[in-house]
């Protein structure tokens with residue numbers, strides 16, 4: 001049963017109510033290890049499900065186009081103030097609908113179509129919006145890509161600098177979706193300065209670690225910072241853009257009227273709640289625990305013969321190269337899902353297989369850390385992980401079902417925020 005329950009939905013649209021309850025049960029019973037996912041608090045859920053969804057508020061506080069903003073103005077200002085205080089930034093825009101539109105706003109603010117931009121290639125752990133060809137950012141801009149090094153999986157800063165000086169990009173992106181190591185923001189800043197480029201740090205994955213003091217901050221190094229609010233930061237689906245005061249106007253104009261219409265006020269409220277939660281001391285413990293859990297899981301997986309890109313992790317994320325196991329990432333991800341471990345197949349750097357059936361798996365520990373698992377549980381998680389891959393190799397469906405049952409039994413002792421089985 002939902003906490004709070006869904007009495008109206010159950011009557012008005014039982015089919016949707018039933019689907020939501022089923023999804024809640026699924027989230028409850030599985031080790032959710034998709035690196036970009038988490039569990040939000042009941043308070044964040046309540047704000048997301050509020051009547052603020054009824055209100056249109058195009059513009060910014062005290063510069064709106066419709067009347068009736070007496071409540072929304074201070075609400076948005078509260079979210080902005082909390083973001084500025086938590087991250088120590090001069091300017092925050094909390095209106096982007098999600099991470100991809102936030103990144104598009106950075107292009108709108110600092111470049112023109114056809115301009116050169118530099119980002120980490122998608123197969124190397126970058127994001128689509130860092131100029132990958134199939135994305136609007138790759139179609140509309142002249143995107144050049146840097147890589148990680150073949151030998152150690154770390155960012156190739158010699159290449160970043162060479163490309164930056166040769167290509168003179170308007171924007172250099174740092175950050176990514178499959179980087180298990182600390183991002184060296186000062187080093188990127190030095191290169192951007194030398195090349196006369198705007199440094200954009202996309203911290204979507206690690207914003208919660210930064211807020212919780214478990215990863216260095218790009219503040220003071222990057223000209224503009226984008227982040228989703230729903231990954232390690234543990235807020236609603238949404239995004240924020242931070243900048244120095246110098247770039248505040250350009251950022252705001254790019255979001256509205258450049259790209260978007262009315263902000264999603266229910267999301268703004270939920271972002272404000274998540275930022276309040278992230279400023280509490282317990283959030284620092286959560287961020288530190290994420291890193292401890294990832295390290296413990298990495299060690300346990302290495303013990304079981306798994307090959308980790310970069311040899312381990314500094315953050316919430318592991319990238320596993322299955323080449324030595326002789327199985328592809330896709331069948332492995334599907335087998336793990338059947339066994340109650342939810343993650344995604346992923347390319348590894350210099351992958352020899354195809355993007356839709358690559359050699360790797362990506363996982364993250366934010367969700368299971370929110371559930372309350374600690375490093376003591378990680379050897380067991382690694383054992384289930386390893387047994388699931390073995391079950392795939394041996395075509396052992398019984399083993400998969402056994403593991404799924406054991407996982408659900410363990411998780412019954414770790415409450416899920418927002419839902420419980422009654």
Ligand SMILES: *Cc1c(COP(=O)(O)O)cnc(C)c1O
Pocket residue numbers: 036098099100101103126127129175176177202203204205228238
């Ligand atoms: C998740 C992510 C995004 C995109 O966020 P969406 O909300 O899915 O649009 C952008 N950049 C990075 C690095 C991400 O990890």
